[in-house]
């Protein structure tokens with residue numbers, strides 16, 4: 001039996017805790033709705049269904065047989081419903097998550113952000129707030145003066161394989177969902193007008209191993225063939241860029257296929273390196289262009305200096321995506337926004353258009369930004385409209401199977417079944 005004094009201590013502590021919780025700013029959490037959406041053409045993240053219905057209970061998709069009777073019904077006649085899109089390569093800060101949501105990108109896989117941003121926003125994926133769900137690598141793994149150290153965020157770096165275990169344990173303690181590693185096999189060569197150091201292949205191997213021991217994914221930033229080969233040999237689960245400085249060899253393609261390594265080519269940024277000005281064009285033709293903020297516009301209008309890449313770079317990059325897809329390698333859609341020539345949200349729609357230019361069917365392209373990302377990154381609640389998944393979806397006016405640009409004919413965006421009201425988003 002606790003003494004009376006102990007009881008008083010407990011009481012004081014509990015009251016203090018309640019007081020502190022009451023003082024915390026209230027996140028904008030909504031009550032999640034329950035309803036049945038009827039008469040829709042549905043892509044569930046893997047398959048299309050005609051004249052389908054989707055049963056949503058408290059913000060999640062459920063099996064219609066298990067639904068309570070008399071749920072309100074919504075007629076979705078003439079609408080094409082696809083899962084909310086996932087951008088598999090972004091860098092988030094500021095209003096990135098809000099901006100993504102405006103364009104139907106309901107989840108992002110961030111590939112390096114400030115850990116303070118990570119901590120402040122990871123809750124978004126559990127709750128229904130007015131922002132895209134954030135999954136993130138947190139701090140990336142790089143060497144002293146390596147790529148990733150130039151952005152003004154002070155980050156820890158790694159030089160020796162022996163430190164890998166402790167380094168990775170720290171990242172996961174901080175909250176990294178997966179580990180992103182920067183690797184360059186030939187750091188003595190300049191890339192994109194810049195020269196960085198790189199971790200060695202030994203460090204790369206040790207980092208991948210330390211990540212796998214802890215059952216997390218290790219994905220690698222590479223920008224050329226030889227670095228890609230080393231990354232795969234070192235056990236990488238995925239590559240977070242493709243490249244345009246050469247055509248992928250059959251050796252690389254077969255190794256990617258054999259080891260089932262997925263690739264996020266980030267064509268949007270490779271096109272920008274290759275001087276394609278796609279961001280500028282997007283502003284001219286996209287029915288979503290009116291939503292782009294002035295900050296977003298300047299991102300789309302900006303470009304890499306002409307000496308870093310050219311038409312040939314872009315042609316190779318597009319060909320590499322075509323080759324990967326044709327060889328059965330899983331290609332995921334990611335933009336690398338907000339790099340020059342891109343911005344959060346709208347650029348992912350353009351990435352899908354590029355994937356179709358590279359020979360994917362529109363359905364393959366949508367899969368690469370929904371079900372395939374869910375499968376590869378083992379995200380059990382996003383990317384599909386199947387029982388157990390969040391009811392994150394976009395409703396389109398026109399059939400995206402006919403033209404991938406129809407993903408831009410968004411009528412409604414739902415997050416956990418809640419319709420996103422843009423006026424409210426813009427007020428934030």
Ligand SMILES: [Zn+2]
Nearest residue numbers: 089090111336
């Ligand atoms: Zn990136």
